[in-house]
Amino acid sequence: MKSNAGSVILVCLLIILTACNAEIDNREVQTIQDSENLLIGENISPNDNLVKFAVGEWAPYVSQEIDNYGFTSAIVKAAYREVGIEIKIEFYPWTRAVMMTENALVVGSFPWVDSNDYSETYIKTVPFCTSIEKFVYLKSNKNIPEKIISDDDLKHLKICGIKEYTNLDIMLNRGFDVEVCNNELEALTKVLNGRIDTYPANPHVVKQMLKEHFPNQTDQVAYLEPPLIEQGMALFISKEHPQSEFYRDKFNEGFKLIVESGKYDEILEDYELKELGVKIDK
Numbered sequence: 001m002k003s004n005a006g007s008v009i010l011v012c013l014l015i016i017l018t019a020c021n022a023e024i025d026n027r028e029v030q031t032i033q034d035s036e037n038l039l040i041g042e043n044i045s046p047n048d049n050l051v052k053f054a055v056g057e058w059a060p061y062v063s064q065e066i067d068n069y070g071f072t073s074a075i076v077k078a079a080y081r082e083v084g085i086e087i088k089i090e091f092y093p094w095t096r097a098v099m100m101t102e103n104a105l106v107v108g109s110f111p112w113v114d115s116n117d118y119s120e121t122y123i124k125t126v127p128f129c130t131s132i133e134k135f136v137y138l139k140s141n142k143n144i145p146e147k148i149i150s151d152d153d154l155k156h157l158k159i160c161g162i163k164e165y166t167n168l169d170i171m172l173n174r175g176f177d178v179e180v181c182n183n184e185l186e187a188l189t190k191v192l193n194g195r196i197d198t199y200p201a202n203p204h205v206v207k208q209m210l211k212e213h214f215p216n217q218t219d220q221v222a223y224l225e226p227p228l229i230e231q232g233m234a235l236f237i238s239k240e241h242p243q244s245e246f247y248r249d250k251f252n253e254g255f256k257l258i259v260e261s262g263k264y265d266e267i268l269e270d271y272e273l274k275e276l277g278v279k280i281d282k
Contacts, residue, residue, distance in 0.1 A: 050086050051247070053235075054106040056094035058184075059208040060273060061111055061129070061233075064091050071271040072111045075128050076235060078263055079254035085247075094183070098164050104241035111233035113166040118236065123244050125251045127232025127278050128264075133167055133200040134223035135159075136191060143197050148224050151175070157197040160187045167200040167228060185209060192217055200228040204276065232278050 053076070055062050055069075062070040068077070073089050080087050087107075092100065101109040102121060112118075114127045135154070137144045145153045151174055161168030161178040171178050179196060181187040188209050190196040203223060210218045235251055237244040258264045259280055268274045 050088055051080075052088045052090055052106040054090055054092055054097035054100045054109050056092060056097050058094075058111075058205060059212075060204055060271065061202075061276075062089075066271075071267055071273050071276070072129055072233075074267045074271070075255075075258070075264065076110055076251070078258050078267065079128075079251050082254035082257045082263075083250045085250060085254075094164050101236060102238050102240070104238045104244075107241065107243075107247050108235050108237035110235040112236045113229060114232040114234045115166055120239075122236040122238055123248050124234040124236050125248050126255060127234045128255055129233045129276050130278055131202055131229060131231065131233050131276075132227050133202050133229040134225065134227045135198040136188070136201045136203070136206055136221050136223055137198040138191055138194065139220055139222050141194070141197055144224070148226060154198075158195075160190060160196045160199040162187060162199070170228065171200070185213065188214075191221070198224070204273070 055073070057063050059066060060070055061072045068074045069089055077087055077089075090106070097109050100106045111129055111131070112122075112124070113131055114124060118124075135148070143157055148154060155176065159171065159176055159178050160181045161171050161176075162184055163180050163182055168178065168180065181190070181199070184201065184205060187196070187199040188201070188206060191198065192214060206221065207218075210221070235248075237248055241247070255264070258267075264277070264280075265274070268277045
């Protein structure tokens with residue numbers, strides 16, 4: 001009898017342990033699912049009080065080192081706040097910011113050149129600032145032509161394009177032999193060291209990088225005319241995002257309101273970058 005009783009108790013314990021393990025496994029699976037849902041879902045509800053945007057360093061447009069993360073961040077925040085939406089801006093390497101935006105892990109990214117080249121992947125807001133990109137070069141470089149008449153004037157040069165930047169796509173589409181750099185600081189360093197001849201850059205961005213990283217060489221660069229890029233910049237949202245149109249429309253609505261109230265001009269004046277605003281018929 002003792003032996004039978006012991007066997008019964010042992011069987012009962014095994015059943016209890018098996019049930020507990022199954023419940024733990026189910027909880028682990030549910031926890032993983034909840035985490036995945038949170039990662040994606042925390043940015044998809046139009047009723048959220050806080051939504052996220054992924055950006056990278058591109059001073060003076062957007063930077064962790066500038067008040068309010070730069071003038072474009074101030075504009076985006078003000079536009080969304082005007083329609084009752086608070087946003088959070090998170091900084092990553094640009095390649096990761098692009099990946100997160102494409103996969104709808106954040107609401108969007110900014111500022112990006114207002115181009116139809118990305119129409120299959122993103123929807124875009126109205127342009128809210130301007131980018132002008134010219135070929136920057138070292139003044140002492142004898143390979144540089146006096147001016148650009150056609151693309152042929154540049155094709156003998158060592159040119160760099162920035163990974164994930166619009167200028168790289170433009171140059172490749174026009175048949176340039178382009179070296180790919182990971183970021184603008186790498187490209188500018190190569191220009192100053194004579195390892196490449198030029199790359200297309202925003203003069204305001206170059207000025208900021210020279211000030212921070214090469215203060216003794218601020219007067220050693222110049223720019224070729226005409227610009228490679230001169231157009232508006234917008235906020236991009238992945239078409240994979242289930243509320244992409246909602247957040248696009250809300251930005252456009254809020255932007256219109258801050259333009260009408262004068263807040264838009266105030267932001268540009270505060271950062272002393274009025275020339276980087278877009279021309280708006282009021």
